[in-house]
Amino acid sequence: MLRIHFAAGDLARTRVSDGPDPLWESVLSLHQLQERRQDPALDAWRRHVMHHGRSSLSVLLPLVPARGYFPDFLTPAESADGFEAGLDALLSTPRSQLRHQIGRLAVDRPVEPWLRSVAEGATPALRRLDEALREYRHHAFGTTWHHIRARVEADRARRTRTQWCHGTDAMLRTFAPCLYWRPPVLEADYPVDSEIHLEGRGLLLIPSYFCRRRPVALADPSLPPTLVYPACPSGPGRTPPVTAPGSQSAQLARLMGHTRAAVLESLGTDCTTSELARLAGVSLSSASEHAAVLRGAGLISSSRRRNCVYHRLTPMGLALLDGRR
Structure with missing residues (x-):
């Protein structure tokens, strides 16, 4: 417990x-490849990775056994800022931590010689780990990250x-x-x-x-x-549930139209206009137009970061979706 x-x-x-953490997803997907009670929904993905990612798996699987401990340095907090930031932090792990965590891994099972080199922070071993993680990411997430x-x-x-x-x-x-x-x-x-x-x-x-x-x-x-x-399996990417006539979603659709209601309901976290269009199933120009109307009504806020505009729900927008006055 x-x-x-x-x-x-x-x-x-x-x-x-x-959002999704790329290094946590990497480690946990390696667990799924070794899971005895395999999820049928992952069968096609598993066959693809096992066939195309053999060289990277030979490096990574000894670090991430099917059961028990795996090193914390594989999932640094910096990974929340993206794969590159997380990988930089991973490869910059102090030697004392590498030594301690690889040593803890060796308590339950013998470790391969190259992992002892990782424990000492040897540059060739860390470069090999870097290449394996990049290759694995390409084969495991190249077509499934969305x-x-x-x-x-x-x-x-x-x-x-x-x-x-x-x-x-x-x-x-x-x-x-x-x-x-x-x-x-x-x-x-x-x-x-x-x-x-x-x-x-x-x-x-x-x-x-x-x-x-x-x-x-x-x-x-x-x-x-x-x-x-x-993560709960409901949401974008699955067949949407049938909307009951008296439900909150149906009432929103009657108030502002089905498309605009869909755009509003698609906003759960910060997303760009392109992402909003994909989640709501509308064109980019339509998503931009509806976002402008929702922003004018105080239901969402928008901010520009570099070349993208990000949108998010305001407290008023959250309250409306929640059905509160």
């Missing part, structure tokens, strides 16, 4: 990550909407039965007994496409508290 203990201020510092992102975005939209409108306590209750919130403790089924005391640091929750059965936490309690959990 995993028990995460919240103290004063931890609820206010608890949040859901901004599916991963769509599921994670849909899950994040649900959690953050609840947090905006009802608070973190209510948001934590949405994770049952994967997680159980019994204030001030968050509990999860776990292969080993583990206690994490947040002590005012808060908790980062990361929805994951390849986390399928139970949540995963960092092994080192001194690292920023992080919990990766299975």
